[in-house]
Amino acid sequence: MTGSFEPKIVGILCNWCSYAGADLAGTSRLKYPANIHIVRVMCSGRVDPTFVLKAFELGADGVLVSGCRPGDCHYVDGNYKTMRRTPLLENLLRQMGVEPARFRQVWVSASQGEIFARIVEEMVKDLKEIGPYMRQGGEDLA
Amino acid sequence: MTERIGVYVCHCGSNIASVVDVASLAEKAKTWPQVVISRDYKYMCSDPGQEYIKKDIEEYGLSRVVVAACSPRMHESTFRRALEKAGLNGYLLEMANIREHCSWVTTDKQLATQKALNLTRAAVKRVVYHQPIVEREVSVNPATLVVGGGISGIQAALQVAEAGHLVYLVEKEAYIGGHMAQFDKTFPTLDCAACILTPKMVQVGDHPNITLLTSSEVTAVEGYVGNFTVTVREKPRYINPVECTGCGDCVAACVLKDTIPTDFDLGLSKRGAAYIPFPQAVPLRAVIDDKHCLLLNRKKCSMECVKACQRRAINFAQKDKYHTIQVGTIILATGYELFDAAKAPQYGFGRYDNVINGLQFERMTNASGPTQGKIVMKNGEEPKRVAILHCIGSRDANYQRYCSRVCCMSSVKFAHMVKDHTNAEVYEFYIDMRTFGKQYEEFYNRVLEEGVNFIRGKGAEVTKVDGQLVVRAEDTLLGAFREIPVDMVILNTALVPRHDAEHVAQVFGISRSADGFFLESHIKLDPVTTTTDGIYLAGCCQSPKDIPDSVAQGSAAAAQSLSVIATGKVKISPITASVNKELCAGCRICVGLCPFRSIQIDKATGRASINEAVCKGCGTCAAACPSGAITVLHFNDEQILAQIEGVLA
Ligand SMILES: Cc1cc2nc3c(=O)[nH]c(=O)nc-3n(C[C@H](O)[C@H](O)[C@H](O)COP(=O)(O)OP(=O)(O)OC[C@H]3O[C@@H](n4cnc5c(N)ncnc54)[C@H](O)[C@@H]3O)c2cc1C
Ligand code: SF4
Ligand code: SF4
Numbered sequence: 001m002t003g004s005f006e007p008k009i010v011g012i013l014c015n016w017c018s019y020a021g022a023d024l025a026g027t028s029r030l031k032y033p034a035n036i037h038i039v040r041v042m043c044s045g046r047v048d049p050t051f052v053l054k055a056f057e058l059g060a061d062g063v064l065v066s067g068c069r070p071g072d073c074h075y076v077d078g079n080y081k082t083m084r085r086t087p088l089l090e091n092l093l094r095q096m097g098v099e100p101a102r103f104r105q106v107w108v109s110a111s112q113g114e115i116f117a118r119i120v121e122e123m124v125k126d127l128k129e130i131g132p133y134m135r136q137g138g139e140d141l142a
Numbered sequence: 143m144t145e146r147i148g149v150y151v152c153h154c155g156s157n158i159a160s161v162v163d164v165a166s167l168a169e170k171a172k173t174w175p176q177v178v179i180s181r182d183y184k185y186m187c188s189d190p191g192q193e194y195i196k197k198d199i200e201e202y203g204l205s206r207v208v209v210a211a212c213s214p215r216m217h218e219s220t221f222r223r224a225l226e227k228a229g230l231n232g233y234l235l236e237m238a239n240i241r242e243h244c245s246w247v248t249t250d251k252q253l254a255t256q257k258a259l260n261l262t263r264a265a266v267k268r269v270v271y272h273q274p275i276v277e278r279e280v281s282v283n284p285a286t287l288v289v290g291g292g293i294s295g296i297q298a299a300l301q302v303a304e305a306g307h308l309v310y311l312v313e314k315e316a317y318i319g320g321h322m323a324q325f326d327k328t329f330p331t332l333d334c335a336a337c338i339l340t341p342k343m344v345q346v347g348d349h350p351n352i353t354l355l356t357s358s359e360v361t362a363v364e365g366y367v368g369n370f371t372v373t374v375r376e377k378p379r380y381i382n383p384v385e386c387t388g389c390g391d392c393v394a395a396c397v398l399k400d401t402i403p404t405d406f407d408l409g410l411s412k413r414g415a416a417y418i419p420f421p422q423a424v425p426l427r428a429v430i431d432d433k434h435c436l437l438l439n440r441k442k443c444s445m446e447c448v449k450a451c452q453r454r455a456i457n458f459a460q461k462d463k464y465h466t467i468q469v470g471t472i473i474l475a476t477g478y479e480l481f482d483a484a485k486a487p488q489y490g491f492g493r494y495d496n497v498i499n500g501l502q503f504e505r506m507t508n509a510s511g512p513t514q515g516k517i518v519m520k521n522g523e524e525p526k527r528v529a530i531l532h533c534i535g536s537r538d539a540n541y542q543r544y545c546s547r548v549c550c551m552s553s554v555k556f557a558h559m560v561k562d563h564t565n566a567e568v569y570e571f572y573i574d575m576r577t578f579g580k581q582y583e584e585f586y587n588r589v590l591e592e593g594v595n596f597i598r599g600k601g602a603e604v605t606k607v608d609g610q611l612v613v614r615a616e617d618t619l620l621g622a623f624r625e626i627p628v629d630m631v632i633l634n635t636a637l638v639p640r641h642d643a644e645h646v647a648q649v650f651g652i653s654r655s656a657d658g659f660f661l662e663s664h665i666k667l668d669p670v671t672t673t674t675d676g677i678y679l680a681g682c683c684q685s686p687k688d689i690p691d692s693v694a695q696g697s698a699a700a701a702q703s704l705s706v707i708a709t710g711k712v713k714i715s716p717i718t719a720s721v722n723k724e725l726c727a728g729c730r731i732c733v734g735l736c737p738f739r740s741i742q743i744d745k746a747t748g749r750a751s752i753n754e755a756v757c758k759g760c761g762t763c764a765a766a767c768p769s770g771a772i773t774v775l776h777f778n779d780e781q782i783l784a785q786i787e788g789v790l791a
Contacts, residue, residue, distance in 0.1 A: 026242025034253040037789035046761030075760035076737035111656040
C-alpha cells in the first residue's frame with residue numbers, strides 16, 4: 001500500500017469514560033498517531049448509526065466508537081444499548097462493502113489512557129494496510 | 143442566518159504552542175465562513191484571555207465563540223462564564239481540545255498543527271448550530287447519605303450533622319468503626335485506637351441528626367445532585383434494638399458459643415451465633431449471625447439465647463427491611479480490604495502456623511482481642527525471633543503495583559509492639575522506608591533506637607526447615623543473601639479495593655481507576671469529588687491512606703456536601719431530550735431504551751413524551767428513534783454531523 005497514506009479516523013467517544021480516557025492519554029503525555037479526531041457525545045448510546053455512515057460518506061477512512069466499560073456507564077446501561085446496536089451496524093457496513101477494520105467499537109474507561117492510545121495505534125496500522133476508503137470500491141456504492 | 147464567530151487559540155504557555163503553530167492556526171481560522179475575528183493568546187483561561195473574549199463579543203458583536211485550548215472537561219465552564227459576563231448565553235461556546243487530544247500526544251509539529259486545524263474547524267462548523275440554553279436549577283435536599291462507618295465515614299457524618307443537617311449513615315456490618323476499631327495502638331503517636339475512636343463512635347450513635355443504619359446496604363440510587371432517592375436494605379439483627387441492652391447474656395448462652403471463627407479477629411478467636419464483636423461496639427447491641435444460627439438454618443435449636451435474655455429482645459421473626467431515603471448529597475467511605483497473602487504462596491500464609499498478616503497482629507496486640515494483648519505463637523508461647531515483611535502484594539508487578547502507603551509505618555509500629563510486649567529479636571525486611579508524614583520520621587528513629595534489625599531487601603520467601611520458619615532475603619546493603627530463622631512472621635500486606643467495589647461503583651454510577659479504587663474528578667485538585675455531581679469520596683475507598691489522611695478527606699467530603707447544602711440550589715445539566723410530536727409515530731422504541739424510565743406514551747395523543755426532570759440527556763433514545771423525532775439539547779444531529787464534517791473537510 002502507499003506508504004504515505006494517512007488515514008482519517010473519526011472517534012466518537014462518550015464524555016464520562018472514553019473521552020476522559022483520551023484526556024488521560026494526553027495528561028500522561030502518551031504518544032499516539034494524529035490520525036484520530038475525537039467527537040464528544042454524552043453517552044455511546046447517543047451514537048446514531050447514521051453518524052457512522054455519514055462519516056464514511058464524508059471521507060473518513062475509519063470510525064471508532066467508544067463507551068464506558070460494561071457496568072460502568074454513567075447512564076446505567078446506555079453502553080449496553082450500544083453493544084446491541086453494534087453488530088447490526090457492522091452487518092450493514094459489511095453489506096455496503098466497508099471492510100470490518102474500518103469500524104471499531106470498544107470500551108475505554110477514564111483510567112485507561114494507555115489502552116486508548118494502543119487502540120488508536122492498532123487501528124491506524126490496520127487502516128494503513130488496507131488503504132483509503134473510497135478508492136477501495138467505495139465508488140461502486142455511490 | 144449568518145453568525146459572527148470569534149475564534150481563540152490558546153498557547154497554554156508552551157504546552158500547545160511548542161507543538162502546534164498557533165499563529166498560523168489563528169490566521170487560517172480568519173478565512174473560514176462566518177468567522178469575524180480570530181486571535182491566539184498565551185493563556186486563554188487567564189483573566190486577560192477571558193477579557194479578550196468579552197471585549198470582542200461587545201466590539202465585534204460576536205454571536206458564537208470557539209476556544210481552541212485544553213479539554214472542555216477542564217475549562218468549558220470558565221469560558222461559558224466569560225461569555226455570560228458579556229451577555230452571551232454560555233452554550234453558544236464550543237471548545238476544540240488541541241492540548242490533551244493533540245499537542246500532548248503528538249510529536250510531529252506539522253501533523254499536530256493539521257490536526258489542531260481540523261479540530262478547530264469542526265468546532266466552528268458545530269458552533270453555528272448551537273442554541274442558547276437556560277440552565278436548570280433545582281433545590282437541594284439538605285440531608286446527606288454517608289456510606290461506610292469507618293473512621294472516614296464517621297468523620298464526614300459527624301461534621302455534616304454538627305452543621306445542623308440530617309445524616310443517614312449506612313454501614314454494611316452490624317457495627318461501625320471499620321478497620322480502625324481492630325487496632326490497639328496507632329502510629330505515629332502510639333495512642334490507643336479505642337480511646338480516640340470510641341468517643342466518636344458513641345457520638346455517631348447518639349447524635350440527634352444522625353440516623354444509623356447498620357447491617358445495611360444501598361441497593362439503588364435514583365435522581366441527581368440535590369435530590370437523590372436511595373433504597374437501603376437493612377438485614378435483620380434478630381434483636382430488638384430498643385429492648386437490647388448489650389448485656390451479653392445471649393452471647394454467653396448461645397449453644398454455638400466459641401465455635402465460629404470470627405471475622406473481626408480474623409479467625410484468631412471463636413464466637414457463637416449471637417455475638418458482640420468488641421466491648422466498645424456501636425451500637426452496643428447483640429446480633430445473631432444468620433449464616434450460622436441453628437434455628438435460622440436448621441429450624442432446630444433449644445434457643446438458649448431467648449431463655450437467657452431477660453429483656454425478651456430476641457426476635458427471630460425479623461425480616462429484611464427496605465428504607466427509602468431522600469438526600470441531596472452522598473459521601474462514599476467504604477474503605478479497603480487486605481490483600482490475601484495466600485495469593486503469594488512463597489510466603490507460606492495459610493500453610494504455616496505463625497505466619498500472620500498485619501490485621502491479625504493488630505488483633506493480637508489489642509487488650510480486648512483474642513490473646514488479651516499477648517503476642518504469642520499458636521502453641522501459646524512467646525516468640526523469640528519475629529520477622530516483619532513489608533510490601534507483600536504492594537509495589538509488586540505480580541500483584542499490585544502501587545504503594546499501600548501505610549505499611550512502612552505499621553511495620554515500624556509492629557516492631558515497636560513486639561519489642562514492647564516481648565523480649566524477641568525483631569527483623570524487619572523492607573525495600574524502602576517511606577516515612578513521609580508528620581512525625582513519621584521521628585517515630586521511625588525512635589524505633590531504630592529500640593534495637594530492631596532493619597534489613598534493606600524484600601523478603602523473598604518464607605520456608606520451613608526442620609520445623610523452623612526461615613525467612614530468605616537479599617540484604618542489599620550487605621550485598622549478601624540471608625536466611626534468618628524465626629518463630630513468627632508478620633506479613634504486611636497491600637491494601638486493596640473491596641471485593642464488591644465494582645458493584646458499589648455501579649450502584650452509585652461512579653468510575654474506578656485502573657487499580658480498582660474509586661476515581662476522583664482530579665487526582666491533584668479535586669480528590670474528593672467524583673464525576674457524578676453530588677457524590678463524594680472519603681478514605682481508603684479512593685486510595686490507600688492512613689488515619690490522618692482519611693479523617694482529612696472525610697472532612698473535605700463533608701465540606702463539599704455542606705457547600706452544596708448551603709447554596710440551597712444547584713444547577714443541573716440542562717442537556718435533556720425532547721420529542722417532536724409531529725414526527726413521533728408512537729412506536730415505543732424509545733420507551734424501553736431509556737435507562738431512567740423518563741419516556742412515556744401520552745395516552746391522549748399516542749405520542750412519546752419525555753419527563754425532563756428525570757431525563758439525564760444520554761441521548762440513547764435519540765440514536766434509536768426511527769422517525770428522528772427525538773432531539774437532545776446541545777447534542778442534536780445537526781451539531782454532531784457538522785462536527786464530523788468539520789474534522790473531515
Ligand atoms: C495492618 C494495618 C495497620 C494500620 N495501622 C494504622 C495506624 O497505626 N495508623 C494509621 O493512621 N493508619 C493505620 N492503618 C490504616 C487505616 O486502617 C486506614 O487509614 C483507615 O482504616 C481508613 O478508614 P476508612 O474509613 O477509609 O476505611 P475502613 O476502615 O475500611 O472502613 C470502611 C467501612 O465501610 C464499611 N463498608 C464497606 N462497604 C460498604 C458498603 N457497600 N455499604 C456500607 N458500608 C460499607 C465497612 O464495613 C467499614 O466499616 C493501618 C492499616 C492496616 C492494614
Ligand atoms: S439480646 Fe438480650 S441478652 Fe442479648 S445482649 Fe441484648 S439484652 Fe442482652
Ligand atoms: S436522553 Fe432519552 S434515553 Fe437518555 S435519559 Fe433522556 S429520555 Fe432517557
